[in-house]
Amino acid sequence: SPGLLAHVAVSKYQDALPLYRQETILQRIGVELPRATLANWMIQAGNLIQPLINLLQDRLLAYDIIQMDETTVQVLKEDGKAAQSKSYLWLQRGGPPDQAVVLYNYDPGRGAAVPKRLLEGFKGYLQTDGYDGYNAVVAVNGLTHVGCMAHARRKFSEALKAQGKKKQRGKAHRGLTLIQKLYQVEKQARKFTHEERYRHRLQHARPILDEMRAWLDDTLPQLPPASTTGKALNYLHNEWDKLIHYLDDGRLEIDNNAAENAIRPFVLGRKNWLFSTSVKGVKASANLYSLIETAKANGLEPYAYLRYLFAELPKAESVEAVEALLPGNLSEEQI
Numbered sequence: 502s503p504g505l506l507a508h509v510a511v512s513k514y515q516d517a518l519p520l521y522r523q524e525t526i527l528q529r530i531g532v533e534l535p536r537a538t539l540a541n542w543m544i545q546a547g548n549l550i551q552p553l554i555n556l557l558q559d560r561l562l563a564y565d566i567i568q569m570d571e572t573t574v575q576v577l578k579e580d581g582k583a584a585q586s587k588s589y590l591w592l593q594r595g596g597p598p599d600q601a602v603v604l605y606n607y608d609p610g611r612g613a614a615v616p617k618r619l620l621e622g623f624k625g626y627l628q629t630d631g632y633d634g635y636n637a638v639v640a641v642n643g644l645t646h647v648g649c650m651a652h653a654r655r656k657f658s659e660a661l662k663a664q665g666k667k668k669q670r671g672k673a674h675r676g677l678t679l680i681q682k683l684y685q686v687e688k689q690a691r692k693f694t695h696e697e698r699y700r701h702r703l704q705h706a707r708p709i710l711d712e713m714r715a716w717l718d719d720t721l722p723q724l725p726p727a728s729t730t731g732k733a734l735n736y737l738h739n740e741w742d743k744l745i746h747y748l749d750d751g752r753l754e755i756d757n758n759a760a761e762n763a764i765r766p767f768v769l770g771r772k773n774w775l776f777s778t779s780v781k782g783v784k785a786s787a788n789l790y791s792l793i794e795t796a797k798a799n800g801l802e803p804y805a806y807l808r809y810l811f812a813e814l815p816k817a818e819s820v821e822a823v824e825a826l827l828p829g830n831l832s833e834e835q836i
Contacts, residue, residue, distance in 0.1 A: 591605070
């Protein structure tokens with residue numbers, strides 16, 4: 502039934518409950534559903550929702566801001582690769598503010614060709630961490646590359662921790678303090694309109710960044726690049742042009758945390774189920790993760806949304822009918 506399919510999918514992809522545990526739980530109430538059957542259901546469900554994923558991809562690429570991140574996944578049966586080798590799930594987050602899109606895409610590699618494929622035809626702002634695999638698509642598509650201040654903050658935090666109990670108000674502390682001031686500006690501007698946030702940042706964040714740049718130029722030559730503080734300073738220096746691009750538009754975020762938060766349910770689930778058996782399985786999982794995370798991003802409860810979707814999708818006989826079932830086109834009252 503739609504309800505049972507939704508329950509199994511949400512239990513695995515939202516609540517990180519592997520199928521073998523679900524099989525055991527069902528056995529306790531007298532229901533015999535082998536793990537292989539549940540896995541086959543998830544693969545079929547992941548395939549059937551492909552039209553929605555295609556429409557979400559169109560919506561994502563049509564808007565001019567996308568955040569991306571990637572993480573590893575192990576696929577046991579993959580042509581040309583050992584079972585122990587790493588493959589990747591790529592995360593994209595974007596779309597209009599009132600129709601957010603979160604998409605997972607499987608790929609066996611982590612090279613520059615993957616962002617090129619996923620961002621074909623996209624124009625605008627691309628926000629990522631410091632991984633240089635995104636540089637090629639930025640150049641080819643003429644994108645504005647926005648950096649992640651949270652990664653810079655993390656490196657200064659690590660440098661401060663490396664000092665142990667003898668923490669002093671030195672360079673690592675100074676860098677962290679300046680970044681924290683930028684986040685205080687963001688906290689103040691959280692409820693502003695995009696235009697108000699743009700002006701607020703120019704007035705309050707721009708002077709902090711100017712101070713940070715002057716301090717960085719003065720401090721960088723003083724420390725060996727291999728030290729933890731030196732690494733933090735060099736990351737800040739190398740990423741500087743990307744890190745300040747968030748000032749260009751009030752719609753942009755200071756960091757890539759929204760994408761990292763969207764990828765977290767998969768990372769949590771991976772700790773429990775460890776691997777995917779087949780490419781078919783990991784692609785279906787990517788589709789189901791995408792719909793669940795997109796539903797959440799649009800204020801929909803995942804189980805209620807999937808139950809409604811699995812009941813209504815078989816009746817959809819046109820692109821318009823399928824599009825009407827997308828998160829962002831539905832309200833909580835409708836489902």
